[in-house]
Amino acid sequence: MANIIGSPERYVQGRGILGELCKHLQNIGKAPFILVSESGKGRVKEPIEKSAKEYNTKLSFEIFQGECSRNEIDRLVNVYKESGCDVVVGIGGGKIHDTAKALAYYAEAPVVIVPTIAGTDAPCSALSVIYTDDGAFEDYLFLPKNPNIVLVDTEVISSAPARLLVSGMGDALATYFEARACMQSNSPNFIGGYYTITSMAIARLCYDTLLANGIQALVSAQAKVCTKALENIVEANTYLSGIGFESCGIAAAHAIHNGFTAIHETHQCYHGEKVAFGTLTQLVLENASPEEFEEVINFCLDVGLPTTLEDLGIHEIKIDEIMKVAELACSPNDTMGNMPLTLTPEIVCDAIIATDRLGHYFKAKRL
Ligand SMILES: NC(=O)c1ccc[n+]([C@@H]2O[C@H](COP(=O)([O-])OP(=O)(O)OC[C@H]3O[C@@H](n4cnc5c(N)ncnc54)[C@H](O)[C@@H]3O)[C@@H](O)[C@H]2O)c1
Numbered sequence: 001m002a003n004i005i006g007s008p009e010r011y012v013q014g015r016g017i018l019g020e021l022c023k024h025l026q027n028i029g030k031a032p033f034i035l036v037s038e039s040g041k042g043r044v045k046e047p048i049e050k051s052a053k054e055y056n057t058k059l060s061f062e063i064f065q066g067e068c069s070r071n072e073i074d075r076l077v078n079v080y081k082e083s084g085c086d087v088v089v090g091i092g093g094g095k096i097h098d099t100a101k102a103l104a105y106y107a108e109a110p111v112v113i114v115p116t117i118a119g120t121d122a123p124c125s126a127l128s129v130i131y132t133d134d135g136a137f138e139d140y141l142f143l144p145k146n147p148n149i150v151l152v153d154t155e156v157i158s159s160a161p162a163r164l165l166v167s168g169m170g171d172a173l174a175t176y177f178e179a180r181a182c183m184q185s186n187s188p189n190f191i192g193g194y195y196t197i198t199s200m201a202i203a204r205l206c207y208d209t210l211l212a213n214g215i216q217a218l219v220s221a222q223a224k225v226c227t228k229a230l231e232n233i234v235e236a237n238t239y240l241s242g243i244g245f246e247s248c249g250i251a252a253a254h255a256i257h258n259g260f261t262a263i264h265e266t267h268q269c270y271h272g273e274k275v276a277f278g279t280l281t282q283l284v285l286e287n288a289s290p291e292e293f294e295e296v297i298n299f300c301l302d303v304g305l306p307t308t309l310e311d312l313g314i315h316e317i318k319i320d321e322i323m324k325v326a327e328l329a330c331s332p333n334d335t336m337g338n339m340p341l342t343l344t345p346e347i348v349c350d351a352i353i354a355t356d357r358l359g360h361y362f363k364a365k366r367l
């Protein structure tokens with residue numbers, strides 16, 4: 001199997017860059033089909049309309065119905081085909097990114113992704129996560145190509161809720177550790193190959209950027225101001241984590257996240273929040289050095305990522321429920337098998353409980 005790195009054709013990031021959307025569209029389409037939520041439309045309409053005027057571009061807005069489901073994708077393919085548009089533009093959070101990528105694939109159109117939060121590493125990947133209309137995970141849709149352009153306006157993101165930026169940091173926190181596990185176990189990445197030294201360096205840079213800029217980015221987001229630290233975290237959450245996970249692969253942290261989705265109490269948590277706890281559990285499974293574990297858990301505590309089961313909404317720990325999480329995490333179609341260790345649900349269950357205790361221990365040390 002070859003070493004393969006995937007990436008969007010172009011990644012554009014900057015303050016106020018939304019006002020240049022139509023300039024960046026010039027080479028790929030003249031009539032954008034803009035998929036956006038009702039509230040998102042209110043946030044982005046003005047700069048986009050200004051840019052459309054400047055570049056003589058006809059805009060068509062379509063309101064996203066809320067879930068990246070087969071029904072929603074089919075509905076959008078029909079609307080797109082009737083619209084006379086020639087490029088899909090998805091503006092919003094991870095669910096809109098995934099829907100826009102799937103729509104573009106079925107409609108055989110180019111696609112531009114415009115995140116308005118840096119809450120996941122979904123924008124850059126050649127992957128859509130498909131759900132039922134009710135929001136239950138259905139399957140992964142692997143796409144033949146990454147988006148043509150990912151365009152990120154850091155001013156828009158700095159005025160979004162800080163918790164979503166922190167959640168993005170949780171998703172990005174897993175990237176290096178899961179990449180390292182895949183490298184050690186010789187597991188394939190998402191694009192049918194193995195890591196390259198570039199993708200591994202990107203994964204490491206992702207982690208180093210979180211440590212260097214995470215706290216400053218959090219306070220910037222709380223103050224709704226755009227600083228260099230916040231811009232670096234936006235790039236880490238969106239680009240470094242996106243290339244890192246897709247081109248290196250994922251392992252225990254995301255498998256444990258997927259297990260937690262079966263526990264109703266955790267539904268109040270965002271994707272990256274659960275992934276952060278999964279990362280700590282992965283380190284427990286690996287028996288990582290005390291220095292490394294402390295560095296990661298202190299980062300979580302500094303920025304407010306979950307370190308205990310209580311933080312995930314589980315107030316009463318029931319061993320049979322944690323065992324259910326562990327069993328799901330170890331299912332053959334998930335990525336626990338990418339760990340360089342032989343793991344059983346019993347071992348994973350114990351590691352989750354141990355992570356929770358360590359979370360309490362490190363929290364108590366701060367009092
Ligand atoms: N395809 C991939 O590679 C990949 C990777 C990671 C996650 N995912 C998927 O991403 C999805 C989760 O994404 P998410 O956490 O972004 O959820 P989401 O798309 O539901 O967005 C979260 C919330 O943020 C709101 N929002 C967006 N921009 C905002 C702004 N500027 N200000 C205020 N609110 C704003 C949205 O309206 C929504 O309520 C899941 O479906 C997950 O499976 C996909």
Ligand SMILES: [Zn+2]
Nearest residue numbers: 121171271275
């Ligand atoms: Zn993730």
